[in-house]
Amino acid sequence: xxxxxxxxxxxxxxxxxxxxxxxxxxxxxxYVVYFEVGRTEYSHQRGKPYSEFEETxxxxxxxxxxxxxxxxxxxxQHLRILTWIESLKSRGLTFAYEIRDVETDQLIANGWxxxxxxxxxxxxIRIPEEWRAWAN
Amino acid sequence: xxxxxxxxxxxxxxxxxxxxxxxxxxxxxxYVVYFEVGRTEYSHQRGKPYSEFEETxxxxxxxxxxxxxxxxxxxxQHLRILTWIESLKSRGLTFAYEIRDVETDQLIANGWxxxxxxxxxxxxIRIPEEWRAWAN
Amino acid sequence: xxxxxxxxxxxxxxxxxxxxxxxxxxxxxxYVVYFEVGRTEYSHQRGKPYSEFEETxxxxxxxxxxxxxxxxxxxxQHLRILTWIESLKSRGLTFAYEIRDVETDQLIANGWxxxxxxxxxxxxIRIPEEWRAWAN
Amino acid sequence: xxxxxxxxxxxxxxxxxxxxxxxxxxxxxxYVVYFEVGRTEYSHQRGKPYSEFEETxxxxxxxxxxxxxxxxxxxxQHLRILTWIESLKSRGLTFAYEIRDVETDQLIANGWxxxxxxxxxxxxIRIPEEWRAWAN
Numbered sequence: 001x002x003x004x005x006x007x008x009x010x011x012x013x014x015x016x017x018x019x020x021x022x023x024x025x026x027x028x029x030x031y032v033v034y035f036e037v038g039r040t041e042y043s044h045q046r047g048k049p050y051s052e053f054e055e056t057x058x059x060x061x062x063x064x065x066x067x068x069x070x071x072x073x074x075x076x077q078h079l080r081i082l083t084w085i086e087s088l089k090s091r092g093l094t095f096a097y098e099i100r101d102v103e104t105d106q107l108i109a110n111g112w113x114x115x116x117x118x119x120x121x122x123x124x125i126r127i128p129e130e131w132r133a134w135a136n
Numbered sequence: 137x138x139x140x141x142x143x144x145x146x147x148x149x150x151x152x153x154x155x156x157x158x159x160x161x162x163x164x165x166x167y168v169v170y171f172e173v174g175r176t177e178y179s180h181q182r183g184k185p186y187s188e189f190e191e192t193x194x195x196x197x198x199x200x201x202x203x204x205x206x207x208x209x210x211x212x213q214h215l216r217i218l219t220w221i222e223s224l225k226s227r228g229l230t231f232a233y234e235i236r237d238v239e240t241d242q243l244i245a246n247g248w249x250x251x252x253x254x255x256x257x258x259x260x261i262r263i264p265e266e267w268r269a270w271a272n
Numbered sequence: 273x274x275x276x277x278x279x280x281x282x283x284x285x286x287x288x289x290x291x292x293x294x295x296x297x298x299x300x301x302x303y304v305v306y307f308e309v310g311r312t313e314y315s316h317q318r319g320k321p322y323s324e325f326e327e328t329x330x331x332x333x334x335x336x337x338x339x340x341x342x343x344x345x346x347x348x349q350h351l352r353i354l355t356w357i358e359s360l361k362s363r364g365l366t367f368a369y370e371i372r373d374v375e376t377d378q379l380i381a382n383g384w385x386x387x388x389x390x391x392x393x394x395x396x397i398r399i400p401e402e403w404r405a406w407a408n
Numbered sequence: 409x410x411x412x413x414x415x416x417x418x419x420x421x422x423x424x425x426x427x428x429x430x431x432x433x434x435x436x437x438x439y440v441v442y443f444e445v446g447r448t449e450y451s452h453q454r455g456k457p458y459s460e461f462e463e464t465x466x467x468x469x470x471x472x473x474x475x476x477x478x479x480x481x482x483x484x485q486h487l488r489i490l491t492w493i494e495s496l497k498s499r500g501l502t503f504a505y506e507i508r509d510v511e512t513d514q515l516i517a518n519g520w521x522x523x524x525x526x527x528x529x530x531x532x533i534r535i536p537e538e539w540r541a542w543a544n
Contacts (some may be wrong), residue, residue, distance in 0.1 A: 017293060021294070022297075025294075076186070158483055162336040198300040199341050303428045308425050
């Protein structure tokens with residue numbers, strides 16, 4: 001569960017048929033994409049779309065991910081993605097996630113992703129001050 | 137443009153980062169998935185979710201697709217998918233689609249998909265009467 | 273079938289689990305990716321990798337695709353992708369494809385993709401002479 | 409690095425254009441698919457294709473994944489995927505992976521995936537004895 005005092009963004013998605021696999025459930029790689037959808041929504045709700053961040057020539061590149069699978073999800077299932085910032089440093093940050101069924105609130109998957117800030121040449125740089133407000 | 141007198145379903149999606157490619161735009165295969173999202177929405181708006189259709193042991197398998205690309209789309213762009221039934225026969229049907237930018241209404245891509253109705257063993261069967269109402 | 277007198281490149285792939293869907297077969301969007309794998313192989317076999325083409329600041333962007341689905345393919349199935357150039361003009365070209373089972377030679381899918389040559393700003397340009405040799 | 413005394417399977421792949429994203433590099437979700445390609449190859453090299461395992465009505469479902477990203481990979485880059493079993497229990501196992509550039513041997517990504525054995529209804533079961541030979 002996200003800590004009580006931090007900003008949590010909620011995105012909602014409906015499972016696409018293309019996201020299922022021959023087991024009849026959502027393929028496990030798909031949750032990595034759902035986490036990314038959660039980050040995009042987080043950035044919008046904080047008033048700082050990630051697309052604008054990239055336009056400044058900076059990227060939050062992914063250095064590590066961890067996903068725990070709790071329950072399978074299926075085609076057309078309605079899911080919500082909770083996203084928050086778990087920790088923030090000068091050059092990087094960690095997002096955490098929970099994916100839950102909209103109707104039952106059952107936990108489907110959870111995890112985190114670590115990011116560092118790089119410029120267009122891949123050099124590690126500080127996250128600009130105005131973007132660090134994301135995490136307050 | 138969809139014909140005046142037919143039911144047109146509208147779905148909306150926001151382009152995911154994972155859907156872009158190294159040209160900086162949405163990868164062309166992705167529109168095949170967007171069309172599928174359009175069909176799911178169509179089935180919901182007609183009160184007959186495709187997931188329930190499959191639960192009856194029938195599938196609308198894809199036999200042919202055609203996509204025309206008009207303008208590139210980019211990460212975080214807001215798109216609407218218009219979906220309608222272009223023709224309906226006893227054992228198959230053709231869906232048509234337009235994908236447009238939500239803000240500017242610019243046409244991004246259009247196309248159609250042909251489907252036949254099969255049972256779990258892949259045998260071609262008639263579309264059940266109660267499902268053909270989809271197309272009226 | 274490809275015309276007798278034209279260069280045909282063959283690529284081979286093994287279906288990945290992630291490429292299947294809840295029907296237990298390869299998702300239909302995946303063939304668009306297989307076609308692309310065929311184009312990459314074609315460019316290698318002609319001695320002109322597409323990656324080098326992009327390094328010159330040009331792109332063969334996709335303007336239209338058509339896929340016909342003949343037989344389903346399944347996880348771990350071994351497929352070959354035949355790729356050839358169907359027509360070539362000064363500013364664009366059409367690739368054609370057949371996907372067949374390696375063991376039985378059964379036709380799984382076939383289709384074509386149309387491309388135009390654009391520069392980094394999306395402006396339509398002529399395909400440079402040295403790259404047109406692709407099609408002879 | 410894989411431990412000295414364990415069986416390590418090697419698969420090779422070439423990065424597809426569809427696997428890249430707007431940063432110009434392989435999208436981070438893709439490594440989850442590459443790991444899966446590694447598992448398929450591992451099962452083949454041990455003489456026990458995973459497709460046959462599923463035909464017995466059993467699945468090795470993924471319960472947890474971890475990926476560490478070391479260097480970006482690009483379109484058309486030739487990669488090798490090293491896969492081995494890190495631990496084996498009666499009802500589950502852990503695969504470990506390294507993805508390296510074929511030419512330079514540079515480490516691109518590494519990680520692990522945890523699996524449990526389930527039947528078609530999702531009930532956790534023992535891995536059958538004849539399949540446990542995978543890990544010796």
